[in-house]
Amino acid sequence: MYKNLSIAQKHIVWAWAFLALPVVFYVVIRFYPTANAMLISFQDWNLLGSRTWAGMENYQKLWNDPVFWQVFRNTFVYLILGTPISLVLSFVVAYHLDKTRFMHGTIRMLYFLPFMTSAVAMAWVWRWFYQPVPIGLFNNWLAQFGIPQIEFLRSTTNALPAILAPAVWAGLGFQIIIFMAGLRAIPQSYYEAARIDGVSKWSVLFEITIPLLKPTIVFLVVFSSIGFLRIFDQVFNMTTGDPGGPLNSTKPLVLQIYQSAFTDFDMGYAAAQTVVLFLILLVVSLLQLYLLRDR
Amino acid sequence: MRFTKLKAAALATATSALTVLSSAANAVEIEYWQYFFDARVAAMEQLIENFQAANPDITVTMTHFPYADYRTKVAAAIPAGEGPDVVQLFYGWLNDYKAAELIQPLPAGDFPADAIDAEFFPMVSAMREGDSYWALPTAVRSLALFYNERLFEEAGIDGPPETLDEMLEIGATLTERDGAGNITQAGLTMGMNAQDHHWFREGLVRQFGGEPYLDDYKTVNYNTEAGQKAMEFYIGLGEEGGIGAIGFMDEPQAAFKAGRAGMHIDGSFRIGSLNKTRGLKWGVTELPANADGVRSNYSSYWVNAITTKAEGEKYDAAVKFMQYITSDEAMQIWLDVVGELPAKPSVGLTEENANNETFGPFIRGLAYANTTKFVNESAQRQLLIDAVERVKLQGASIADSLAEAAAAEQKLLDDFYASN
Amino acid sequence: MAAVDDIRASSDTLFESRAARRKANMGQYIRWSLLFLGGIMMVMPIVYMLSTSLKWPHEIYDVSLIPKEPHLENYTFVLEDGRFYGWFINSLIIATITTISNVLFDSLVGYTLCKFRFPGRYIIFIAILSTLMIPTEMLVIPWYLMSQSFGWLDTHWGIMFPGLMTAFGTFLMKQFFETVPDDFIEAARIDGLNELQIWWTVAMPLVRPALAALAIFVFLGNWTAFIWPLIVTNSWDMYTLPVGLSTFADEADVAWELVMTGAAISTIPTLVVFLIFQRFIIRGVVMAGLKG
Known part of the structure; x- marks a missing residue:
């Protein structure tokens, strides 16, 4: 019977054969709990008792909650600052690292190490760096040069960038590695052809390297955007004691969800915020995929 | 004859085998959960050993989880029916567990409410509803003022402060600043995120003549003149010319442990950790009184409760276990091993315990302690943190900021009591 | 490896005329120095972590990088804790199996979504991608109930099942399979290989860098995962390393x-x-044999 199928039909059969197990996996392990969360967003549930219907109550509460809007803004600030900064930095490093021979492996390792180290431990090291004198490294430096102290974490304006820095720092190594894998996947023959044609270095970069890196760039844009929109570890650990920073100035959506769920045990409200986060992420990702699509 | 003997012997063997079998079948196993803390686990192991020796037909297995995530873990497991038969909960969580029918009241016969009222420290009565108690603590906690003996000696200070004014005076002597005016050594550690919000609510507000809550903690009442004065006093501690700074060395207890702070208000549960700190010579005294000699303290506790999962013989075993872990003997073991204060005055206020150099100030503090009936401790704490930050970081007036906090807290209380 | 690097770097210098060679060398030095300096800055926090691990407790808030009395007792303390090895092994088992599973399945799915034309392709891709958009915190309760009904609580399988395939890996692999020319696959079909063989023997070797990146990423993600392993395990024996290590923080300290x-x-x-x-x-x- 298989033999009678057209080539296109055979492909469909193969495709579904390959996808069968993964589709079952995703439906059971991912879609079902997600649907469940969406359901809970219309309910009232403190995790301990029974669920009761609440209609749109959770969403109304969210709309009227000033903290939610603050958190909403913060989340986008993380995205708008974090994604471009980390992508440009990692591309510049990867591009130059790719052309470096001497101690190449060592340098690459230096950049990658932060990614491999426990996020919790690192968040605390950064937290200590940011403290005022006598224990903060940065402020001690400033004090040595007679520069006035900077409040990094106990400030409604400085705290968010101060927390973003270690988040960018931690993810940089991974982005560099992906960029390097992408760079190495570009066939040498293109560069040789360009050399024969005598094309300038910048033209090579903009006309060969970057266009051929497109799939990598698309991946990193989408992936790092999702990462910054879901930022949690750094904020959580650097602001324990006053979670989300002074007057919620650093609180991202995921931390707010976590607190609603596991501090306030208001699962319905947590789920409603999850749905909002889901929609934001979906819209942002689809928009990016659309803008970066092959034309 | 011989036959009969044999038969009797066989019968005897059979019955004894049967007894063994039946007693094995009767061995009830119950599960107990608490959070992980070396000393608490050690103390509970000792209690379980004693209990099992007295009740050979009951086995108790203890499971413990990391402290920071204990509440999450318990909340995920118990509703799913995976939980323990006896569980340790923070007193502030009781309402939620009661409302969700995850715990059951203690049998009035074995735990007569009036007798408990008479025997335990009064704040435990928060666990009572009608004629029955829902949970009972083994130990309670209170606040006291820790001080660094070495820094005191170096500054030529004779002893710890008795009053708030003395505290300010001593604190000023101990505070050191660098050329730019940054604090390098604090007289007193500060931070609403630590224990200071308790000190403010149940300590300062009352000492400045107020009453932080009315109507069995259903009405916020610190947005009064007394409350404002208390808040002014507190914020003043961290102003220029004060004796501390919020956020100094990140966390209050860290500053004290590192020997960079002269005084530190904290709970009895910190004793063990301070004892482990090498090179720190510390003493402890009761929270300072106000000018009229009025003292006020905050007390909290972890309670043990029987879950609804325990039924039949497990329930009976759980009741017996609860009786043992709330007995005088268990309380003394808990004090000796963990350093937490016995929940009954008859055990706690013995001559020896009340005059103990370390535990004494805490135990004496229990006599004038109040227990805030939190509906959501972290949310309520956050409101006071924010109240201070609005003043410090945004220049809001103390009156406005405190009014905002009080209104928000009232809303929190109203929402909670409306739905429970 | 060095030979490959040589070829790489030479592709850069080949563009330069002889006269510019010296300038290029200068540029190389500057580039190297800046990269190296950046690398040193990157590891500073890690150096502080190591320095703290050699300090006594009363010294940890000291800004100085070099401990006053460096010692290894923290290491002996952690390593002498008999449970440490159990946690370590648990983490190793879970991270290894999950990594293998992800490398296989994510690449298979990524490949299918990239190289096959079939109805529903885009929907499936977006649906899988959308699973990246729900925070784990919201999934743990349904997973817990699921594990409970299947009897997976407190088992290795229970810890690892949610991570056996990830949208992240699928997306990564799909993007990298796009760099594999369709001609290669067509040629293999003409040679009579079936689709499974083509995926495994033709396409997979061509995306090895991405597979390696995926393996590192998945291993790391599972090695450091905290909240789900905490929720699903009950006994200390089943803890993973991060959950076990979190017991160094208690209520007071x-x-x-x-x-x-x-x-x-x-x-x-x-x-x-x-x-x-x-x-x-x-x-x-x-x-090989690619024509530009």
Whole structure:
């Protein structure tokens, strides 16, 4: 019977054969709990008792909650600052690292190490760096040069960038590695052809390297955007004691969800915020995929 | 004859085998959960050993989880029916567990409410509803003022402060600043995120003549003149010319442990950790009184409760276990091993315990302690943190900021009591 | 490896005229110095972590990088704790199996979504991608109930099942399979290979750098995962390393020197995995017979 199928039909059969197990996996392990969360967003549930219907109550509460809007803004600030900064930095490093021979492996390792180290431990090291004198490294430096102290974490304006820095720092190594894998996947023959044609270095970069890196760039844009929109570890650990920073100035959506769920045990409200986060992420990702699509 | 003997012997063997079998079948196993803390686990192991020796037909297995995530873990497991038969909960969580029918009241016969009222420290009565108690603590906690003996000696200070004014005076002597005016050594550690919000609510507000809550903690009442004065006093501690700074060395207890702070208000549960700190010579005294000699303290506790999962013989075993872990003997073991204060005055206020150099100030503090009936401790704490930050970081007036906090807290209380 | 690097770097210098050679060398020095300096800055916090792991508790808030009395007792304390090895083994088992599963399944799905034309392709891709958009915190309760009804609580399987396939890996692989020319696959079809063979023997070797990156990423993600392993395990024997290490923080005290020691020790396996796989990333891919 298989033999009678057209080539296109055979492909469909193969495709579904390959996808069968993964589709079952995703439906059971991912879609079902997600649907469940969406359901809970219309309910009232403190995790301990029974669920009761609440209609749109959770969403109304969210709309009227000033903290939610603050958190909403913060989340986008993380995205708008974090994604471009980390992508440009990692591309510049990867591009130059790719052309470096001497101690190449060592340098690459230096950049990658932060990614491999426990996020919790690192968040605390950064937290200590940011403290005022006598224990903060940065402020001690400033004090040595007679520069006035900077409040990094106990400030409604400085705290968010101060927390973003270690988040960018931690993810940089991974982005560099992906960029390097992408760079190495570009066939040498293109560069040789360009050399024969005598094309300038910048033209090579903009006309060969970057266009051929497109799939990598698309991946990193989408992936790092999702990462910054879901930022949690750094904020959580650097602001324990006053979670989300002074007057919620650093609180991202995921931390707010976590607190609603596991501090306030208001699962319905947590789920409603999850749905909002889901929609934001979906819209942002689809928009990016659309803008970066092959034309 | 011989036959009969044999038969009797066989019968005897059979019955004894049967007894063994039946007693094995009767061995009830119950599960107990608490959070992980070396000393608490050690103390509970000792209690379980004693209990099992007295009740050979009951086995108790203890499971413990990391402290920071204990509440999450318990909340995920118990509703799913995976939980323990006896569980340790923070007193502030009781309402939620009661409302969700995850715990059951203690049998009035074995735990007569009036007798408990008479025997335990009064704040435990928060666990009572009608004629029955829902949970009972083994130990309670209170606040006291820790001080660094070495820094005191170096500054030529004779002893710890008795009053708030003395505290300010001593604190000023101990505070050191660098050329730019940054604090390098604090007289007193500060931070609403630590224990200071308790000190403010149940300590300062009352000492400045107020009453932080009315109507069995259903009405916020610190947005009064007394409350404002208390808040002014507190914020003043961290102003220029004060004796501390919020956020100094990140966390209050860290500053004290590192020997960079002269005084530190904290709970009895910190004793063990301070004892482990090498090179720190510390003493402890009761929270300072106000000018009229009025003292006020905050007390909290972890309670043990029987879950609804325990039924039949497990329930009976759980009741017996609860009786043992709330007995005088268990309380003394808990004090000796963990350093937490016995929940009954008859055990706690013995001559020896009340005059103990370390535990004494805490135990004496229990006599004038109040227990805030939190509906959501972290949310309520956050409101006071924010109240201070609005003043410090945004220049809001103390009156406005405190009014905002009080209104928000009232809303929190109203929402909670409306739905429970 | 060095030879490959040589070829690489020469592709750069080949563009330069002889006169510019000296200038280019100068540029190389500056580039190297800046990269190296940046690298040193990158590891500073890690150096502080190591330094803290050699300190006594009363010294951890001291800004000085070099401990006053460096000692290894934090390491002996952590390593002498008999449970440490159990946690380590648990983490190793879980991270290894999950990594293998992800490398296989994510690449298979990524390949299918990239190289096959079939109805529903885009929907499935978006649906899988959308699973990245729900925070784990919201999934743990349904997973817990699921594990409970299947009897997976407190087992290795229970800890690892949610991570056996990830949208992240699928997306990564799909993007990298796009760099594989369709001609290769067509040629293999004409040679009579079936689709499974084409995926495994033709396409997979061409995306080895991405597979290596995926392996590192998945291993690391599972090695450091915290909230789900915490929820699904009950006994200390089943704890993973991060859950076990979190017991160094208790109600009254966080033993930072031990936390940093634990973090330092637990970085070692990820470092080993990185060293094993990085050469695949760096070696690059040589696509024979490709015409530009």
